[in-house]
Amino acid sequence: MLVASFVTLAFLALPVIAVFARVPPSKLVSQLGNPVVTDALLVSLKTTLAAQALILVLGTPTAVILARRFRGREALVTLVELPLVLPPAVAGLGLLAALGRTGLLHTSIPFTQTAVVLAVAFVASPLYVRSAIAAFEAVDANVVAASRTLGAGPVRTFFRVVLPLARAGLASGAALAFARGLGEFGATIMFAGSLRGVTQTLPLAVYSEFDVDFDVALAVSALLIVVSAALLVTLKWLPSLSTSRFRFAASS
Amino acid sequence: MIAGAVLTIFAAASLTNVFPQIDHTQRYSFAGSNALAAQIRQGAPADVFASANTSLPQQLYDQGLVEKPVVFTRNALILIVPKSNPAQIHSVFDLRKSGVKLVVAAPGVPVGDYTRIVLHNLSLDDALKNVVSNESDVREVLAKVALGEADAGFVYTTDARTVRGKVATIGIRWSAQPIVQYAVAVVKSSKNLAAARYFVAKLQRPWAQSKLRAAGFLAPK
Numbered sequence: 337m338l339v340a341s342f343v344t345l346a347f348l349a350l351p352v353i354a355v356f357a358r359v360p361p362s363k364l365v366s367q368l369g370n371p372v373v374t375d376a377l378l379v380s381l382k383t384t385l386a387a388q389a390l391i392l393v394l395g396t397p398t399a400v401i402l403a404r405r406f407r408g409r410e411a412l413v414t415l416v417e418l419p420l421v422l423p424p425a426v427a428g429l430g431l432l433a434a435l436g437r438t439g440l441l442h443t444s445i446p447f448t449q450t451a452v453v454l455a456v457a458f459v460a461s462p463l464y465v466r467s468a469i470a471a472f473e474a475v476d477a478n479v480v481a482a483s484r485t486l487g488a489g490p491v492r493t494f495f496r497v498v499l500p501l502a503r504a505g506l507a508s509g510a511a512l513a514f515a516r517g518l519g520e521f522g523a524t525i526m527f528a529g530s531l532r533g534v535t536q537t538l539p540l541a542v543y544s545e546f547d548v549d550f551d552v553a554l555a556v557s558a559l560l561i562v563v564s565a566a567l568l569v570t571l572k573w574l575p576s577l578s579t580s581r582f583r584f585a586a587s588s
Numbered sequence: 589m590i591a592g593a594v595l596t597i598f599a600a601a602s603l604t605n606v607f608p609q610i611d612h613t614q615r616y617s618f619a620g621s622n623a624l625a626a627q628i629r630q631g632a633p634a635d636v637f638a639s640a641n642t643s644l645p646q647q648l649y650d651q652g653l654v655e656k657p658v659v660f661t662r663n664a665l666i667l668i669v670p671k672s673n674p675a676q677i678h679s680v681f682d683l684r685k686s687g688v689k690l691v692v693a694a695p696g697v698p699v700g701d702y703t704r705i706v707l708h709n710l711s712l713d714d715a716l717k718n719v720v721s722n723e724s725d726v727r728e729v730l731a732k733v734a735l736g737e738a739d740a741g742f743v744y745t746t747d748a749r750t751v752r753g754k755v756a757t758i759g760i761r762w763s764a765q766p767i768v769q770y771a772v773a774v775v776k777s778s779k780n781l782a783a784a785r786y787f788v789a790k791l792q793r794p795w796a797q798s799k800l801r802a803a804g805f806l807a808p809k
Contacts, residue, residue: 438736446737447689447720529721544724547626548696
């Protein structure tokens with residue numbers, strides 16, 4: 337058992353360590369000033385944040401509805417979760433078939449930054465919505481009922497009672513969706529193409545620099561590892577952070 | 589001995605249709621030549637490397653990774669537009685029109701470099717401002733134009749033939765054409781050196797050459 341866990345840990349850690357071992361840290365840092373990297377970083381930040389806003393604004397009400405019991409709910413939840421297990425290349429093809437110029441809706445979105453945002457939102461939203469559904473489901477219906485009997489309207493109850501109670505689940509879902517969005521590759525390259533400063537995100541830069549300048553590809557990879565790890569650490573932090581704050585809020 | 593070994597052939601994406609016609613018994617990996625060269629540098633187990641230029645095999649040769657490359661065929665570039673021609677492009681000079689969605693291969697990808705040479709030779713460098721995507725190989729360019737998502741793209745004449753009916757072609761005058769030579773080399777780390785050398789030799793024989801010409805490739809000079 338010990339051997340198996342050691343093998344597992346080594347297997348999972350090795351590629352991550354290798355990225356940093358391959359190039360000296362000073363060189364990694366100097367490559368981060370490379371315009372290819374800074375352009376990709378900007379594109380990634382812009383598109384991932386925009387996608388994140390879309391996911392939160394549209395995903396939260398969706399999750400509220402899907403957290404209720406009604407006929408056909410399971411089918412809808414499955415639909416929402418599908419992009420999670422779909423191969424990203426299939427997602428990209430689907431987006432092209434739906435929103436391409438020759439697609440169902442005949443839009444001119446492909447090859448634009450909007451296309452990146454939509455690709456990211458498509459693949460990352462299930463992570464948030466799933467987690468948000470679970471968070472809303474876990475909110476004690478009695479507490480909600482109490483708030484209503486005490487005279488708070490549905491909107492006020494949602495923002496003052498439901499949302500704070502569901503906060504931990506929402507935040508962890510949001511962090512996961514952000515991390516997944518930052519790493520999005522397959523759907524983006526198919527639906528949005530790759531153009532430096534417009535649609536070339538960090539993962540796309542890794543791919544295109546792989547056969548041009550391996551060191552740059554490594555530097556971008558290292559950056560993505562650091563950011564992803566930071567997001568994961570934040571994720572571990574979130575539950576304790578928000579429950580303690582809620583306790584504080586409840587006791588005050 | 590030679591019949592027994594199945595070779596792993598790394599070949600330029602533009603050879604996707606013709607190589608299996610020449611020899612369908614081998615295992616092929618088709619991609620941008622630069623991506624394949626990068627994989628070989630990282631130790632990918634290829635037996636043969638067929639590139640859409642001469643510089644990449646030459647670099648690998650200089651690094652001691654492949655045997656001496658030989659030119660086995662040539663090609664030329666052509667501009668393709670979707671059959672519906674949404675941007676109304678009727679000559680290469682229409683590529684400068686604003687709003688044209690031009691898809692090209694990335695710099696470093698052989699056809700991407702050739703594309704930039706063609707545009708430069710035609711004094712059309714400013715058409716590059718209309719590029720909406722730098723693709724990783726010629727078949728990605730082909731797919732995006734054939735699908736109708738891009739307004740125009742530069743591919744090899746041999747690629748355009750594989751999607752007849754979906755694209756219209758616009759020729760590029762010979763004086764503006766770059767020299768597109770394909771070089772092939774045996775990868776030194778191959779465990780099937782004899783079979784790999786045989787495959788490389790076979791590409792230069794009349795039968796393989798006639799297959800290449802039937803697909804629209806040009807005789808090596």
